[in-house]
Amino acid sequence: MNERRKTHPAVNALYIVGLVAFFLVFMFPFIWMILSSFKTQAEIMSIPPRWTFTAGLKNYVEVFKGQEFGAYMANSFVIAVGSTLAGLVLGLPAAYSIARNKQASLGFTILVARIVPGITFLIPWFMIFTRMHLVDTLTALILSHMLVTMPFVVWVMVPFFEAIPNELIEAARVDGCTEQSAFIRIVLMISGPGIITSSILAFIFSWNNFMFSQILTGKHTKTLPVAIFNFLGYSEINWGGLMAAAVIITLPVLILALITQKYIVRGLTAGAVKG
Amino acid sequence: MSRWLEKHLKWAFPLPAVIFIVVMMAFPILYTLRISATEWSMSAILAPKFVGLANYTKLLTSDHRFWAAVWRTFYFTVVAVAGETFLGVALAMLLNRDFPGKNFMKTLFLLPMVATPVAVGMVWMLMFEPTIGFMNYFLKLVHLPPQLWIASQKAALPSLAMVDIWQWTPMIALIALAGLVSLPADPFEAAEVDGATSWQVFWHVTLPMLRPTIGVAVILRSIDALKTFDIIYAMTQGGPNYSTETLNLYGYTLGFSYFEMGPASALLMIFFAIVLGVVIALNWARKGVTA
Numbered sequence: 001m002n003e004r005r006k007t008h009p010a011v012n013a014l015y016i017v018g019l020v021a022f023f024l025v026f027m028f029p030f031i032w033m034i035l036s037s038f039k040t041q042a043e044i045m046s047i048p049p050r051w052t053f054t055a056g057l058k059n060y061v062e063v064f065k066g067q068e069f070g071a072y073m074a075n076s077f078v079i080a081v082g083s084t085l086a087g088l089v090l091g092l093p094a095a096y097s098i099a100r101n102k103q104a105s106l107g108f109t110i111l112v113a114r115i116v117p118g119i120t121f122l123i124p125w126f127m128i129f130t131r132m133h134l135v136d137t138l139t140a141l142i143l144s145h146m147l148v149t150m151p152f153v154v155w156v157m158v159p160f161f162e163a164i165p166n167e168l169i170e171a172a173r174v175d176g177c178t179e180q181s182a183f184i185r186i187v188l189m190i191s192g193p194g195i196i197t198s199s200i201l202a203f204i205f206s207w208n209n210f211m212f213s214q215i216l217t218g219k220h221t222k223t224l225p226v227a228i229f230n231f232l233g234y235s236e237i238n239w240g241g242l243m244a245a246a247v248i249i250t251l252p253v254l255i256l257a258l259i260t261q262k263y264i265v266r267g268l269t270a271g272a273v274k275g
Numbered sequence: 276m277s278r279w280l281e282k283h284l285k286w287a288f289p290l291p292a293v294i295f296i297v298v299m300m301a302f303p304i305l306y307t308l309r310i311s312a313t314e315w316s317m318s319a320i321l322a323p324k325f326v327g328l329a330n331y332t333k334l335l336t337s338d339h340r341f342w343a344a345v346w347r348t349f350y351f352t353v354v355a356v357a358g359e360t361f362l363g364v365a366l367a368m369l370l371n372r373d374f375p376g377k378n379f380m381k382t383l384f385l386l387p388m389v390a391t392p393v394a395v396g397m398v399w400m401l402m403f404e405p406t407i408g409f410m411n412y413f414l415k416l417v418h419l420p421p422q423l424w425i426a427s428q429k430a431a432l433p434s435l436a437m438v439d440i441w442q443w444t445p446m447i448a449l450i451a452l453a454g455l456v457s458l459p460a461d462p463f464e465a466a467e468v469d470g471a472t473s474w475q476v477f478w479h480v481t482l483p484m485l486r487p488t489i490g491v492a493v494i495l496r497s498i499d500a501l502k503t504f505d506i507i508y509a510m511t512q513g514g515p516n517y518s519t520e521t522l523n524l525y526g527y528t529l530g531f532s533y534f535e536m537g538p539a540s541a542l543l544m545i546f547f548a549i550v551l552g553v554v555i556a557l558n559w560a561r562k563g564v565t566a
Contacts, residue, residue, distance in 0.1 A: 011473070019369045022362075023380065026387055026441065032409060033398040045407050094292035101285050109296055115550050116304065117502050119526050120543045123536060124306040125299075127317065147299060150292065179284050208391040210505045215531055225393040229509055232397075239401055246394035257389045261382040268388060269450045269492075 033250070037243040044239045059244035066241070067227060069248065075138075076223040079213075080206040082142040087149030087202050088195070095154045096183055099161035100169075107158060113151040118211055121147055126215055136218030144212040149202035156201070156267050160194035161187065197267040200260050204253050224249045304547075311540035316533075323537075330541035340517065340525060341542065345549070348521040351432055352500040355439040360493055362440065363447025364485070368477070370448065371455045381452075384445040392442070396509035399438050400425070403510075425511050428518035435519055438506050443499075447492050454488030455481070490561035497557060501550050522546045 036044055037060070038053035063069050098107045125144060126135070134140040164187060172182040188195070210225040217226050228245045231238075257264060280287055311330055315323035334341045370381060387395070402409045403424035411421040424434045462484070466476045504523045507513070513520035513528065520528070526546060530539035 015369060015372075018365075019380075022366050022369065023383070026384060026445065028409075029395065029398045029402065029441065030386060030390070032402060033394075036398075036401060044401075047407060047412070049407075049409055049412050090292040090295055094289035097285065097288035103285075103289065106289055106293070109300075113296070113300055115498055115547070115554060116300070117523060117526070117543055117546050117550065118504070119523065119530065119539075120307050120547060121300060121303045123310065123530050123540055123543070124303040126531070127536075130317075143299065146295065150295060154292070178280075180280055180288075183288075204389050208389075208393075208505075210393045210509070211527075214508075225391055225505075228397060229393055242397050243401065246391075246397050249394045250390045253389050253391060254386055257385055258382060261385055264385065264389070265381075265449055268385070268446060269453060 030250075030254075033243050033246050036239060037247045039240055039243075041238065041240055055240060059240040060248070062238075062241050063244045063248065067231075069224075069227065069245070072222050072224050072227040073248070075141075075217075075221050076207055076225075078138060079141045079145055079221075079223060080203045082138070083145035083149045083206045084199050084202040086142060086146050087153045088199060090146075091150045091153030091198070092157060092188070092195070093183070095157035096161050096187060098154070099158050099164075107154075110151045110154045110158075113147070114155070118147070122212065122215055129216065135216055136221050138221055140216050141213060141221055141223070144216055145206040145209055147212070148205050148209060152202050152205065153198045156198040157191070157194055160191060164190065193263060193266075196260065197263040200256060200264055201267040204256065207253060307540045307543060310536050311544050312537075314537045317536060326537065330537045331545070334538065334541055334545065340520070343517065344520050344522045344525040347432060347519065348501060348523070348549075351436050351439070351503065351521055352497055354433060354436040355443070355500045355503075356493060356496050358436065358440040359444045359447050359496060360489065362444045363492070364451050364482075364489065366444060366448035367451035367455055368481075370452055381449075384448065387442045388445055390442075392505035393509045395442065396438070396506045399441075399506075400510050403434060425519075426515065428516055431511055431515060431519045435503075435507055435510065438510070439500060439503060442506070443496060447489070447496065450492040451485060451489060454485050458484050487561070490557075494554060494557045494561065497553055498550060501553060522549070 035051070035053060038055050038057075039050070040053075040055045040058070043050050043053060043055070094106070097103060098110075122144070125140075129135045129140045168186060168190075169179075169182050172186050173179070177185065208225065209223075210229070213223045213226050214229070217223060222230075224245075228242070228249055231242055231245055286293075310323065312325060312327055313323035314326045314330075315321070366384070370377065401407075403426075405411060405421065405423050405426055408424070410424060414421055422434075423430055425431045458481070462480050463476065466480050471479070502523055503521065504527070507519055507521060507524055508527070511519045513524040522542065523546070526539050526542045529535050529542060533539075
């Protein structure tokens with residue numbers, strides 16, 4: 001429903017002012033992050049704040065030189081891809097079964113997974129992984145990130161699968177398809193948008209995850225969010241480097257979100273808006 | 276094989292997920308429940324000692340830090356979710372008309388939600404910096420006194436709630452916008468015929484019809500706001516002087532800084548019960564309103 005009424009010019013002006021204000025406030029931290037990442041420490045410290053910068057790529061070079069940032073990036077990427085794929089493999093058939101067989105109790109379990117505070121899982125897993133010498137391995141990190149990705153895939157996909165008309169599957173069955181091949185050949189084929197939505201967001205949530213990684217990573221599997229947190233250190237904060245690191249971590253996610261925006265709106269609002 | 280699979284598909288399909296849930300989720304919850312009745316500091320030599328409900332009674336009756344954390348958790352959640360709902364609905368109303376570049380703008384509003392919280396926390400730390408930060412410069416521009424933001428005990432928690440509001444207002448806005456688009460046109464036409472003002476239309480027509488959608492959005496946001504961890508831990512680690520220590524932060528500190536797994540587990544069980552209680556209460560309130 002869009003308002004079609006003729007509005008007073010003053011109201012119109014108010015509208016535009018409001019929208020611009022919202023826009024500036026919500027974009028400002030990103031603008032400031034990028035600006036600061038190109039500034040020298042002295043430029044960042046200057047009062048009043050400067051809008052110009054002269055450091056060029058110096059901060060970025062320093063970030064990659066000082067730490068093994070490339071390795072952390074690779075860790076983050078492998079863990080995010082691994083936990084997303086595993087989440088899809090487990091989550092898609094489960095979501096389909098919940099949707100098709102109306103397995104409400106199973107669906108409810110997924111809801112509980114969203115409610116339980118994450119550390120509740122972390123305490124036992126930290127103990128067990130420690131005993132099994134799995135702390136600081138990709139296995140432990142991928143498994144723990146799956147606690148986020150798998151329920152999310154189910155959460156997004158159940159309403160999606162519910163919307164697929166039964167006739168479509170029945171028709172395939174009449175043609176001699178088994179239920180499982182109907183799932184693979186038909187259901188998954190026409191569910192592209194849903195699968196894209198859930199994979200992108202699962203990837204982003206894993207990439208952004210801090211709590212699980214903070215506990216379970218060590219020297220070998222440090223991810224970007226853990227690395228930037230350690231960047232804070234004990235002495236004076238190197239703001240330029242910190243902002244460069246923040247840009248490196250956020251930029252891939254922001255670009256991914258911009259490219260795939262029409263899919264992710266649906267995923268982010270899943271559970272609240274039908275369809 | 277495929278015959279057998281087909282016959283048992285109903286449980287074969289969700290089986291891997293169910294195994295994962297049992298092993299990775301249900302078992303840890305029960306294990307945490309068990310640890311919550313013991314006293315153990317992860318020592319290899321000393322076995323966990325069974326103490327019954329002692330950890331719970333200690334938290335509930337004599338731990339000031341616990342009750343302070345409960346209060347902060349609710350304070351943070353109420354401030355953040357109320358702010359997000361108010362601003363989110365306002366933003367949705369602003370976006371609910373056609374103008375050039377609307378889709379591009381909508382896309383950019385997604386960014387706070389998907390940006391890595393820890394990285395975002397670092398940017399806000401720079402902006403909150405009392406001497407060199409942009410926030411105090413801005414306050415000076417509009418002739419307001421400078422603030423200490425996350426550096427002061429009094430202002431730290433509201434400042435963190437502000438970051439949460441920045442992050443999640445767009446989510447409420449998107450949900451409300453989807454709700455707005457799907458509203459029927461008739462009531463609006465009727466209101467127009469009756470000569471209602473824009474404000475009257477919003478207050479008496481739009482808002483009541485939008486209430487169910489907003490209700491679900493508030494529940495989803497409340498669940499996550501109660502459990503907020505990343506931005507708080509990244510920016511203040513619960514400080515200064517515990518002033519931003521919410522339940523999640525206190526549980527984390529008990530478990531992974533003090534290695535007091537018993538009390539930490541007891542706290543997490545109570546925390547879980549609180550989140551569940553809030554969800555049930557909100558859901559009940561929502562149904563009461565719409566019925």
